[in-house]
Amino acid sequence: MKRLISLDVLRGLTIVLMVLVNNPGSWQTVYWPLLHAQWHGLTPTDLVFPFFIFVMGVAIPFSSYRQQGGSAGVMLARILKRSVLLFLCGLFLALFYYNPYNPDFDWVRDRLENIRGMGVLQRLALVYFFTAILAMCLRIRGLLFTAVLLVAAYWAAMTFIPYADAAGNVYQGLWAYGNSLAAWIDAGVLGKHHVYYSMATPFPFDPEGLLSTMPAISTCLCGVICGLWLQREPGMPLLKMAGAGIILILAGGVMALWVPVNKALWSPGFTALTAGCAMGCLALLHWMTDLRGYQRWAQPFIIAGANSIVFFMLSGIAARLLFMIPSGSGSLKAAIYQSVFLPYLSPFNASFLFAVSFLCVMFLPVWWMYRKQWFIRL
Structure with a gap:
């Protein structure tokens, strides 16, 4: 079937935003839409990761080995x-990662022995694994039922299962920082030294933790359902996606x-x-790019999305190198930011322009790969 441009655009738009929000010049001066909510709440930045998971789900029905009718064993492998x-x-x-500015930093102890087991790509891996298997086995109604069941089971577990800290204090039904069933499981299974919020009390936890992967799978399943609609009824599921998106937003x-x-x-x-917003965005992009043919504006996002994991990996490696390479009394990143951006702009604008500049530099190798038709898809 004809390639779905809207899927490429949404994937690229999501990875561009992910790189942008992760790389300000200074975390002390960031415009609020480019920050995550401190705890409860929702900002535009909070949409980025679930959008990427949703897009991953949309792509599953279009995967080449599914279209070629491979055996279940081949697909599973x-x-x-x-x-x-x-x-x-x-x-x-x-x-x-290495910290040359801390004389007490020990890479083996601090990074290898105490490696953070979960993270963005690790969550993508787990969500993709379970979602792709479910997509192999179930039809749309089964996928919808499973998505609802996972969220309901997660809510029930978080609400009704009691848990205790080391002092014997029993808790139940909390959604607090460092105090929830999800945090308790992370602390017990992953361990204090292997999670992102290692100093949280009473339970260190990870924002890409174990139990919260369940509803993340539901997000991906919503994407699979939209992908099946688009695959089976090209041009027809616009109202379905928009309607489902509105229902999900109201339900949320x-x-x-x-x-x-x-x-x-x-x-x-x-x-x-977030699933409702993602459906609404996909419906809008489907109307603009696939049905009406307005595609020229979207070319940068198509290029970015063509090697999205490469884009993410390159930006992560480059950001770490900018920190790890010393320059003067600080890092190379600090030297560039303080000499090139900060003297000429307000702190917030300088921080934002640094992020935009970093994004543009990271775009260049991905653009070059696109021109060469080199695509690395894990």
């Missing part, structure tokens, strides 16, 4: 291979009356709101 590679890429980024708003909207815990309201 490829799903497993891709998941393992994604997970290993995430571990590589976790290890690729209702859920937020009882359970806070929270990205780190991937709360039910967060799951519904």
